[in-house]
Amino acid sequence: MNYNFRFEILLRYQAEILQGVLLTLQLSVLTMVFGLIIGLGVAIAAGSPSKWLSVPARFYVETIRNTPLLVQLFIVFFGLPSLGLRLSADLAAVIALSINMGAYGAEILRAGFESVRRSQIEAGRSLGLTAAQTFRHVVLFQATKAIYPALASQFVLIMLATCVVSSIGVTELFHQAAFIDSRTYRSFEAYTLITLSYLILTLAFRALFSFIYWAVFVRRPAR
């Protein structure tokens, strides 16, 4: 092997890399928040007795989970302008990622809701709680605790998936590495650096999620 590693070249691109890390973080957090909101709504709709709610919700979940994220992204960014809806690359990225995360989140949440025994819901109702109150106090807390690890892992997956949006020109971490590569031809150095960056981000997120789990479910005794 005759390759001279020149990591110092990357120093010139500090600003780009930092900006990439920040944008990846922003995209990830926004996607997690909006994805979870969409997922919760869809999971409730999918479990609803009304066909008008459950069928479209199932349709959404199956369509998104069985098509590539890149295709969904291209539809939002390149397809919607034909219908008169033109979104900036950053906004299109958040929307496409949130829609994708929403489908997976809904599926995980639905599994959580189903894990709560029917007898518990009946107990809640017989104690005089309304359906909504039963959902909030009996189902949601227990369900969330049951599926928390799966949800946390989905969050990490979607954070790693944000690199896909580089293909519509969003200047997140992967885009910056490809940019540096195209200017310096230092592929190994550029991609090694972002591999480490993603690793650090992932580990940081996992630590944060573990802390939240501890703070919400362990420290506070389950009611």
Next chain:
Amino acid sequence: MKHLTRLIFAVLLAGLFAVLPVKAADLQQIIKNGVVRIGVPIDVPPFGSVDKNNEAVGLDVDMAKKIAEALGVKLELQQITGANRVPYLATDKLDIVIAAMGATPERALQIAFTSPYAALSIGVFGPDSIAVTKPSDLTDQTIAVARGTTQDLELTKAAPNAKVIRFDDDATAAAAFTSGQAQLLATADVVAKDMMDKDPKLQLKPKFILQFSPCYIGIQQASPELLRWLDTYIHLGLLDGSLSALSEKWIGTPLPANFPSI
């Protein structure tokens, strides 16, 4: 007796031609033969391609026809590829090669180049409504470009503060322009022309040129008369605007005012 002498003379002459090494057909020889052998590409649109009727069409084909017409001889078109265009000349299978060819010092050791007759350029293209004529005019217009290409590097150099969106490849950059996600597109002029041909609603007018690569006609070495004649022909074509019109017809952009010559 007279017949016999003629016959012997003819046989001797034929034998003489058979053993003589191939010699370049210079201008007088071509005119005497009444035919000029010109190689054109058929795999490099818009310079040369095959139309619906299986006939070669393109800028280089038009150029070949015009040259044969101006020489007053019959045209013998030969379809060539990028790999065999120099060998075809070097082995005297062709008199002239018109194949969107760029000149290099290495190629010029094998064949002779005339002055350029056309050029491929890369630049920034967009609709009339955007008033940009030079890199410094760029303000908040978004320009789509394929990352790492010559147009990307040249555009970044010419306009470091422009709002450039970089995509993975030319197709995605073009999609960003056609879907309106970018107002301008940095690409090759032939690509811009091709996009407009496919979708007449698109407006991809040249805003400014980033880099340009002239195309040269190649001929065999040791044919100075033909070289001089072709250079003269190209010179006159530049003066009367016919070469520029040819470029506009096939490439979509006229030749620039300060078009170079050898």
